[in-house]
Amino acid sequence: MKEGRVSQLLQALAEEAVPDDVDLWPGVRAGVEERRVPGDIRAARRRGFALAAGLAALVLAASLIAAPQVQVDLVEILGLDAVLTRDTDTAVTVTVSVSASATVPASAHTGQPPSHTPQPTPTPLSTAQNLAFEDTPLPRTENPQ
Amino acid sequence: MEEREAVARLKRGDIGGLEALVRAYQVQAIRSAVLITQDRALAEDIVQAAFLRAYERIAQFDAARPFGPWFLRSVVNDAVKAARRGQRLVSLEGKRGGEASLADALAEPGPGPAERVEAAETREEMREALGQLPPAQRAAIVMRYYLDMSEGEMAQEMDVPTGTVKWRLHAARKRLRALWTPETKQDTSQ
Numbered sequence: 001m002k003e004g005r006v007s008q009l010l011q012a013l014a015e016e017a018v019p020d021d022v023d024l025w026p027g028v029r030a031g032v033e034e035r036r037v038p039g040d041i042r043a044a045r046r047r048g049f050a051l052a053a054g055l056a057a058l059v060l061a062a063s064l065i066a067a068p069q070v071q072v073d074l075v076e077i078l079g080l081d082a083v084l085t086r087d088t089d090t091a092v093t094v095t096v097s098v099s100a101s102a103t104v105p106a107s108a109h110t111g112q113p114p115s116h117t118p119q120p121t122p123t124p125l126s127t128a129q130n131l132a133f134e135d136t137p138l139p140r141t142e143n144p145q
Numbered sequence: 146m147e148e149r150e151a152v153a154r155l156k157r158g159d160i161g162g163l164e165a166l167v168r169a170y171q172v173q174a175i176r177s178a179v180l181i182t183q184d185r186a187l188a189e190d191i192v193q194a195a196f197l198r199a200y201e202r203i204a205q206f207d208a209a210r211p212f213g214p215w216f217l218r219s220v221v222n223d224a225v226k227a228a229r230r231g232q233r234l235v236s237l238e239g240k241r242g243g244e245a246s247l248a249d250a251l252a253e254p255g256p257g258p259a260e261r262v263e264a265a266e267t268r269e270e271m272r273e274a275l276g277q278l279p280p281a282q283r284a285a286i287v288m289r290y291y292l293d294m295s296e297g298e299m300a301q302e303m304d305v306p307t308g309t310v311k312w313r314l315h316a317a318r319k320r321l322r323a324l325w326t327p328e329t330k331q332d333t334s335q
Contacts, residue, residue, distance in 0.1 A: 003290065006271075006290045006321075009267065010180060010290050010291040013180065013272055015176070018172060018179055022172055024167055024171045024196065028197060028200075029164070031197045032197065035200075
C-alpha cells in the first residue's frame with residue numbers, strides 16, 4: 001500500500017461524504033451572538049470587582065499613611081511591641097519584638113491610647129524610610145512533665 | 146481577506162474575521178472529522194463547536210502561527226473523543242433516509258465505465274478498513290495523509306515527541322494494511 005494511494009483514497013472518501021458547498025457560518029454566527037451577551041456581563045462584573053478591590057486597597061493605604069496612630073494600633077492588635085525611634089533626620093528605625101501573647105489590648109476596643117508603649121511623636125512611614133526589624137526569641141515554656 | 150488579517154480582526158472582536166476563517170477552513174475541517182467519526186452530522190457539530198471555541202479562545206492564540214493547524218488539531222482531537230464515546234455514531238450501512246450516507250454514495254457507481262465501479266468498491270474497502278482502526282490511529286492517518294501534515298507538524302500540534310508520532314503512524318499503517326483486502330490493493334484508479 002503506497003502512501004500516495006492512501007492520500008488519494010482519503011481525499012475521494014472525504015469529498016464524497018462532504019460537498020464543497022457546505023456552509024456552517026449561519027450556525028456559527030448564531031452561536032457567537034448567543035454567547036456575546038453573557039460574555040459582556042461577565043466582563044462588566046470582572047471590571048466592577050477589580051475597581052472595588054482597587055478602591056479598597058487605595059483607602060486602606062491612604063488611611064495607613066495619613067494616620068500614624070493606626071500603625072501603632074495595628075502593631076498592637078497583632079500582638080507586637082513597637083518602639084519608634086528617630087535616628088536621623090530622614091530615617092526611622094522600627095524595632096519590632098514578637099510578644100508571646102497575641103492578646104488584643106483593651107485600647108483597641110475602647111479607642112483609648114495604649115498605655116504600656118512609649119509614644120514618640122508619630123512619624124509617617126514610607127518605603128523610602130529605613131526600616132530595621134529585630135526579633136526577640138519567644139520565651140520558652142517549661143515542659144510540665 | 147488574508148488569514149493573518151482575519152485572525153487580527155477576530156482578536157479585536159470583529160466577527161467578520163471569524164466568518165473569513167469559517168469559510169476558509171470549514172470544508173477541510175468537516176471532511177477531517179467525518180473521516181474519523183464516519184458521521185457527517187456529528188462532524189458538522191464538532192466543527193461548529195470548534196469554531197465557537199476558537200472565537201472564545203482567540204486571545205490565547207499566537208497570531209504569528211498559522212491558524213489552520215491549530216484549528217484542525219482541535220477538530221481532530223474532538224473527533225477522536227466523539228468517536229471514542231460513540232455518541233451519535235451510526236453505522237453507515239444502517240443509515241437511511243434524509244441525507245445520503247457515505248456508503249450510499251460509494252455504492253452508487255454513476256454513469257461512468259466499469260473502472261468507476263471498481264474505484265467505488267476500493268474506496269468502500271478503504272472506508273471500512275479505516276473504520277476498524279482505533280480512533281487515535283484513524284486520527285494519525287487523517288492528519289498525515291488527508292491533512293498532509295509532516296511528522297514534525299503532527300508532533301508539534303499533538304504536543305508529543307516525533308518518535309511517538311512515527312510509532313502511531315507505523316501501527317496505523319500496519320493495521321490498515323492488514324485490514325485492507327488484497328484484491329483492492331491492486332487498483333485504485335482515479
